[in-house]
Amino acid sequence: MSLPVRVRFAPSPTGYLHIGGARTALFNWLFARHHGGTFVLRIEDTDTARNSQAAIDVILQGMRWLGLDWDEGPATPDPDGPSRGDRGPYFQSRRGEWYRRRIAELRDRGLAYDRDGAVYFRMTREAVTIPDMIVGDVRRELTDREQADPDWVLVRSDGQPVFHLVNVVDDLEMGITHVIRGEDHLSNTAKHIALFRAFGVEPPRYAHIPLILNPDGSKMSKRDKGAVVTNYIEDGYAPEAVVNYLSLLGWSPADGKELLSVAELVGRFDLDRVNRSPARFDEKKLAALHFEHARAMEPGRFVEVGREYLARAGVLTGGHDPAYGAAALMTAREKGLLFRELAAFVGFYFKADEEMEVPAEVQAKALGALQRQHLGVLRSAYERLDASGFTAAALEAELKRVAGELGVKAGALTQPARAACTGSLVGPSLYHLMEVLGPGRVRSRMGRWAAGDGVDGGKPT
């Protein structure tokens, strides 16, 4: 590993970024970052009919969301747009000249020939040994078909070069030193090695990583749950959690630590600890890692991301003091929710008091006649707290004092209070939520339901 490391991720723009592809990209990226190498993104936009700029953008967005920045590659989805790096073009559709030149080279040297309008490669007739950094030396014997005719198509009769050719030429021209890719390419690697040799160069080092399977062991396709990166963005997973989870599929750190930041992953990741067996996708474990990462998020970022997802869900926070919004969001940080679930959990903070709705089943459980009387007593007690005393600790102490006076358990007061303040029976810590809401909102919301406190009469509207 004396040469500077150059690795690449070469997705085909199919309209989505597959989770397996994301994991391949991640392993390449981690390897590059760990070794101080270069990570190249190149787009294999061969199928012009299917590859729109929108499809390319899905990949770029997914990569950016995961934090997998590329040192060389396109800056925009436009194949003719700007890019970084001097080994481009980074779109296959703009590399036709490379392939033409290489095909001519092979033909001149008698290693390729025409048959039925296509160009064929004169493949070696012997078994090929594939040295793999993960699987070890793999000796690939010829299959029965290859025994009959080992040659294979380089350029189709319509003039399009096939994957094996473009892949090898691209890696060669771009100076790729390590090819880290899915194990589904292992068998094909014999062809690639033969091609590199035909061009008179040593092939790069190969590392075939095990595939990601569905929970039932079948191969993941784009229709399978959890297969598409865009879904994780929409569901509101923390990207660092997705990265952490994917890193653990087929790899594990020597110290056994599982909850790892991106920086920790970069420090620990290497190919020698990648295992050889396929892994099944487990959404529960991903979710567990998300909760850990969300909890560990720096508050400012948690609030920023939270706001974004609230906005997506139509919860408007703009009319409120930013500090209020931040405090509101922070009461949900410990709750282990996906960002998408935040809107339902903290939406009540941002509703006007008059717009608060309490569903019938919540009323039935928490706002019966007796409970509303209790609520009235509690509300009166809270009236007596001055504004600076409206803290979670004081609200809790006062509620418990009132409960003692009434001879009921705390729960007899907390649930009516929660229902009146939030319209729900589940939510953030009641005392903290009331502190954030503040005396005005708490009094008003409780007032709509409180009975017998002599203040508002307590008749709901």
Add this chain to the structure above:
RNA sequence: GGCGCGUUCGUCUAUCGGCUAGGACAUAGCCCUCUCAAGGCUGAAAGACGGGUUCGAUUCCCGUACGCGCUACCA
């Protein structure tokens, strides 16, 4: 069919011949508790099968079974 890769708790994994087989998620019970979570404690749970090699195999070799991949003028 041929070629290749794989096989440790339900799942992800640790183990580089000595293991009472460890951890995490999930799961069961208990504790804590204002709801939901979280947290704490405890528990159940694994080496596909059969042969070798070895004083000793989860670890090495062979076979079988099963799973997956490749076998295209798809990528």
